[in-house]
Amino acid sequence: MNFLHILGIFYRNVVIIRRSVPKLFSLFGFITVELFLWGFVTLWVETVAPADGNYDFMLLILSAFIFWSVFDLSQRSFGVSFLEEVWSRNIINLFASPVKLSELILGFALIGVAQVLLAFFYVTPLAFLLYTLNIWDLGLYIIPFFMNILVFGWVLGVVTIGLVVRFGPSADILAFFIPFLLLPFSAVYYPISVFPPLLQKLTFVLPTRHMFEGMRIAITEGIVPLHNVFWASALNLICGLLGFLFLYWMLRLARTKGYLSRLVQD
Amino acid sequence: MLLRARRLLPFFAPACRGEESPLHFVETQRDREPIIPNLDKPSMLRLFGICKQTLYKYLCCCYGEANIVLLTMLRKLQFFAFSSISVSTLMTTVLSVRNLTKQYNNFTAVNRISFEIKEGEIVSLLGPNGAGKTTTIQMLLDLVSPTSGDIEIFGKNLKEHREELLSMMNFTGPYSLLPYNLTPKEGLTVFALLYGVRDYKERAKFLLDEFDLAGLANKKIGQLSSGEHMRLGVAKAFVNNPRLLLLDEPTASLDPAIAQELRAKILKRVQESSGAVLWTSHNMREIEIVSDRIVFLSQGQIVADATPQTLKKRFGQEDLEEIFITIAKKPISKSL
Structure with missing residues (x-):
């Protein structure tokens, strides 16, 4: 593992983000707009369904929104960092350099963490200012869920890269679309009990379901549901391994079929 | 100068075996043996390296650096001499x-x-x-x-x-553009890092000077002319020596x-x-x-x-x- 290689990938992305207004907007702008949206929705829900003591809608819905944003940003920053190399036709230079696949993934993960932390430490005070929501009230319960959300974002980022390598730059829409596909089945804003029985069984394989369900239990009951932490972590590990193998397989296929050079031609 | 070099060749000539022209296919010279006695292969290579560098520096002093005619002549002379004395078999x-x-x-x-x-x-x-x-x-x-x-x-x-x-290794080619949203200075710094160059900042600065890109160091790569972009691509190819x-x-x-x-x-x-x-x-x-x-x-x-x-x-x-x-x-x- 060469630290300079990872630093190179990190530095390259920092320079781009720092300089680009649209990228800064995608980092801070979307999350601000969505915070307003979900804040107003929650205010309305509170008026029609007054809190009965068990349900603090503001905490439940807005914390779910913030953590979903963490997941979304984690996946998107990972995928877009790779797509940036494709869009700027630099991808051949990157793959012809001595950077290992693991270093590439670590570099993207590092830039993902930096973006997620920036967005998180921006949106939590903003949520407090606008809706007096103090996410830190959740205490240390959220740490295992936060970590799992972050890691699963990377896993989907790795899968996104694999798909772009296989299907070319036209598959870039997947970088933005994949998390959206999981949103209805991850029990982000509602408990899994609202799913039909079959869907409850099918969604068991989704780490996000266990993360958000566990977090909701932590908020409402004040305990850390260990079985949710366990399943979220175990499924994350399996998905991570499969994601890495998928990317490795796609890259191998790309080298055999000549897809890598096609990435700059499409 | 070439003639003077040719006159030196008989000194090495006894080592030359076979009747082939020195400019014959390179593959036919593979079987030749090292010819200067009491010198192993690494020493021989070092000796020729020193000779080549000394000659190069001398010629640069006389005729100025980066003179295309001078460089080409030197390359031909070197190849001619190496072929004549079978050193190509010693070269790695x-x-x-x-x-x-x-x-x-x-x-x-x-x-x-x-x-x-x-x-x-x-x-x-x-x-x-x-x-x-x-x-x-x-x-x-x-x-x-x-x-x-x-x-x-x-x-x-x-x-x-x-x-x-x-x-x-390194390369440059028309299918590998450098990132348009970086400046040449940033681009070379990134590539120096990707190639594991420890003094990456100094290396980037050196290459910018070497390839006359210092004046463009802070301009976006996307705004460079094709000639400037090409020069930058070549500079990138030398980032790791x-x-x-x-x-x-x-x-x-x-x-x-x-x-x-x-x-x-x-x-x-x-x-x-x-x-x-x-x-x-x-x-x-x-x-x-x-x-x-x-x-x-x-x-x-x-x-x-x-x-x-x-x-x-x-x-x-x-x-x-x-x-x-x-x-x-x-x-x-x-x-x-």
Whole structure:
């Protein structure tokens, strides 16, 4: 593992983000707009369904929104960092350099963490200012869920890269679309009990379901549901391994079929 | 100066075995033995390295740096001397390609090609469009996996020592643009890091000065002219002081004056680093100036592998471009 290689990938992305207004907007702008949206929705829900003591809608819905944003940003920053190399036709230079696949993934993960932390430490005070929501009230319960959300974002980022390598730059829409596909089945804003029985069984394989369900239990009951932490972590590990193998397989296929050079031609 | 050098040759001449011309195919010199007694191979190489560097520095003092005529003359002189005294057998084989084949379904892009490049050698890879030059270069960079055959760089298999070998190589080509949203300074810094160069800031600054890009250091790459972009691409190719350099049409789309200037800079850097170069171009004059040897590809096969002089002699033509057209049009079976 060469630290300079990872630093190179990190530095390259920092320079781009720092300089680009649209990228800064995608980092801070979307999350601000969505915070307003979900804040107003929650205010309305509170008026029609007054809190009965068990349900603090503001905490439940807005914390779910913030953590979903963490997941979304984690996946998107990972995928877009790779797509940036494709869009700027630099991808051949990157793959012809001595950077290992693991270093590439670590570099993207590092830039993902930096973006997620920036967005998180921006949106939590903003949520407090606008809706007096103090996410830190959740205490240390959220740490295992936060970590799992972050890691699963990377896993989907790795899968996104694999798909772009296989299907070319036209598959870039997947970088933005994949998390959206999981949103209805991850029990982000509602408990899994609202799913039909079959869907409850099918969604068991989704780490996000266990993360958000566990977090909701932590908020409402004040305990850390260990079985949710366990399943979220175990499924994350399996998905991570499969994601890495998928990317490795796609890259191998790309080298055999000549897809890598096609990435700059499409 | 060449004559003076030739006069020195008899001193080494007894070592020369066989009747071949010094400018004969390089492959025929493989079997020659080291010839200066009491000197092992590394010592011999060091001795020649010192001689070459001293001569280069002396000539630079006399005639100024980056003089294309001077550099070309020096390269020819060096190759002539090395060939005459069989030192090419002592020079390390930088790249060895054996029976390299790339097949896409029913189409064979590269068909069982074999060639070598020795230390300090500039070999041109020529061929008409679609001959397999770029596929060959992409296989050498591990961007494309060969269907069969071996690639060895410094005696190590590329697949097995990918990262180690890629850190000793670099390339530039028309299909690999540098990131348009960085400045040349940032771009070179990023690539210095990606190639594991420890003093990456100093290296980027040095290359900006060396390739006359200092004035453009903070301009976005996307705003550079094609000539400036090309120069930056070549500067990037030297970011890690590569020992094997792959240059895919490094002066394409440049006007003759800028192309000549860039060629001189490339030759100067190559001369200083003793690197080996694989160079492709459609500019036959350029090929003649820079090449020690030409490997000619047609329909994915090597149809000629010789020095420019040998090719001219064989075809009875003075113009390399005419030879190119002749070979390109010739069916494979009738080629050299």
